[in-house]
Amino acid sequence: MGQVMLITGGAGYIGSHAVKELRRKGHRPLVYDNLSTGHRWAVRRDELIKGDLGDKEHLQEVIKKEKPVAVMHFAGSIVVSESVERPEFYFRNNVINSFNLLEAMLVSGVKYFIFSSSAAVYGIPRQIPIPEDHPLGPMNPYGEGKVFVERALQWYEEGHGLKYISLRYFNAAGADPEGELGENHNPETHLIPRILEVASGKRPFIEIYGTNYDTHDGTCIRDYIHVTDLAQAHILALDALLDGTSSRIYNLGNQRGFSVREVLEAARGVTRCSIPARESPRRAGDPPVLVASSKRIKEELSWKPIYDDLARILSTAWKWMQRRLC
Ligand SMILES: NC(=O)c1ccc[n+]([C@@H]2O[C@H](COP(=O)([O-])OP(=O)(O)OC[C@H]3O[C@@H](n4cnc5c(N)ncnc54)[C@H](O)[C@@H]3O)[C@@H](O)[C@H]2O)c1
Numbered sequence: 382m383g384q385v386m387l388i389t390g391g392a393g394y395i396g397s398h399a400v401k402e403l404r405r406k407g408h409r410p411l412v413y414d415n416l417s418t419g420h421r422w423a424v425r426r427d428e429l430i431k432g433d434l435g436d437k438e439h440l441q442e443v444i445k446k447e448k449p450v451a452v453m454h455f456a457g458s459i460v461v462s463e464s465v466e467r468p469e470f471y472f473r474n475n476v477i478n479s480f481n482l483l484e485a486m487l488v489s490g491v492k493y494f495i496f497s498s499s500a501a502v503y504g505i506p507r508q509i510p511i512p513e514d515h516p517l518g519p520m521n522p523y524g525e526g527k528v529f530v531e532r533a534l535q536w537y538e539e540g541h542g543l544k545y546i547s548l549r550y551f552n553a554a555g556a557d558p559e560g561e562l563g564e565n566h567n568p569e570t571h572l573i574p575r576i577l578e579v580a581s582g583k584r585p586f587i588e589i590y591g592t593n594y595d596t597h598d599g600t601c602i603r604d605y606i607h608v609t610d611l612a613q614a615h616i617l618a619l620d621a622l623l624d625g626t627s628s629r630i631y632n633l634g635n636q637r638g639f640s641v642r643e644v645l646e647a648a649r650g651v652t653r654c655s656i657p658a659r660e661s662p663r664r665a666g667d668p669p670v671l672v673a674s675s676k677r678i679k680e681e682l683s684w685k686p687i688y689d690d691l692a693r694i695l696s697t698a699w700k701w702m703q704r705r706l707c
Contacts, residue, residue: 383408386619387449387491389434389482390456392419394564395497395553398612399453400428401562406616411447413440414456423562434478441485451493451619452486454479457526460570461501462664464523475526483537493622494545495615496534498527500604500634500671502549509638510604510674513549513630520666531630538628546618546626551604551634551673553611555694556701563701564608573605573695576645577702580654587656589641591663600641602670604634607688607697617682629681634673635689644691651695 386403390396391412396419403410412424415433432439434456457475458464464471479496486494501524502517519525527549537543554573556563564574578584592599614633621629639647649656678684688694 385409385411385447385449387411387413387444387447387452389413389452389454390419390497392416392421392424392429393455394566395550395608395611396453396455397423397562398557398608399455399615400424401557402609402612402616411449413443418458418566420565434481435473437481437485440481441488444485444489444491448489449491451495451622452482452491453495453615453619454482455497457497459523459566460568461521461523461666462570464526465521465666468522471522471526475523476529479530480533483533483543486543487537487541492542492544493619494534494543495618495622496530496545496547498531498547498549498630499524500549500551500632500673502528502531503671505668506671509670510634510636510672511632512674513632513677534628543628544622544626545628546622547630548611548614548618549630549632549673550611551606551632551671553608554605555607555609555688555697557609558688558697560700560704563698563705565705572603572641572644573648573698574702576648576656577652577695577699579656580648580652580699581702585657587645587658588661589645589658590661591667592660594663594669596640596669598640598642601667602638602640602672604636604638604672605644605691605694606634607686607694610686610688613687614678614682614684617678617684621682631678631682632673632675633678634675635686636673636675637689638670638672639691647691648695651692651699
């Protein structure tokens with residue numbers, strides 16, 4: 382039996398894919414999730430502990446009893462526009478609850494932590510591709526919360542010897558190539574599943590927010606990373622921590638951007654559906670271009686994305702959506 386790893390948010394989109402990879406590598410993933418946006422079907426029954434990160438006592442009990450070697454922290458709330466409307470909720474769920482988790486780890490002497498951070502820490506970038514040492518400038522409570530936690534981690538390391546890796550994901554997309562897992566958010570705010578919902582008849586058209594950005598076709602450009610490549614990066618980060626690496630921050634993207642129109646065109650090709658689109662005004666706070674430099678994680682952890690082709694990302698997501706809607 383492998384070592385226990387505690388995975389908060391393991392019933393969610395990205396966490397469930399990481400759990401699958403951990404199992405494949407012989408670890409014993411244990412999911413801690415309140416199922417607020419995650420799904421029971423995404424977790425094996427014997428791997429789920431239903432619990433809320435706000436319940437400090439329960440969390441401490443679980444960590445004391447299960448003695449995980451490391452914690453991967455995916456749990457949180459993820460809708461940027463909602464974070465602007467309800468900052469208090471985002472700071473509670475994404476910041477205070479992260480501190481509850483770190484405290485519970487401290488009480489039981491758990492030393493390794495992998496954090497789901499985000500490209501939202503950068504705000505409007507001054508440089509593309511964005512390196513990890515780019516100045517931070519979050520433009521919403523969601524991104525600000527990620528910065529708070531990252532900053533706190535440095536002090537937990539200084540004061541208590543915590544070793545951490547913070548992974549700043551760009552746009553997670555795609556689904557498990559074996560078709561077992563995939564994205565299922567409600568409401569769905571991410572471009573690729575929204576486009577595919579139009580292809581499958583669940584949504585009448587896709588809105589393109591802003592067509593006059595300073596980009597080659599006027600629409601926003603994003604860096605899409607396949608969820609299985611993301612999960613793989615977590616395994617590499619875990620191995621590095623267990624091997625004694627120093628604490629690090631890594632971007633996770635493919636260092637290649639696609640505009641909204643390009644994603645739409647590629648989705649039309651993959652689904653062979655016409656996918657009607659409507660042009661809408663810009664949304665507040667959308668940077669025109671977000672593309673990661675992924676040089677650091679490739680060099681230091683030998684991370685090699687496998688599903689880095691947009692058509693492949695789209696086809697795994699499409700396969701998943703068709704299965705889900707059957
Ligand atoms: N999806 C992306 O493109 C993306 C990009 C950058 C960063 N991230 C980060 O990755 C992480 C996972 O994102 P996701 O897309 O899988 O989201 P998700 O909503 O699918 O998963 C989040 C999981 O956390 C659980 N959860 C939320 N609050 C909890 C609490 N208080 N106690 C216990 N469980 C709780 C939910 O039930 C859910 O299973 C988040 O921290 C998010 O900020 C995601």
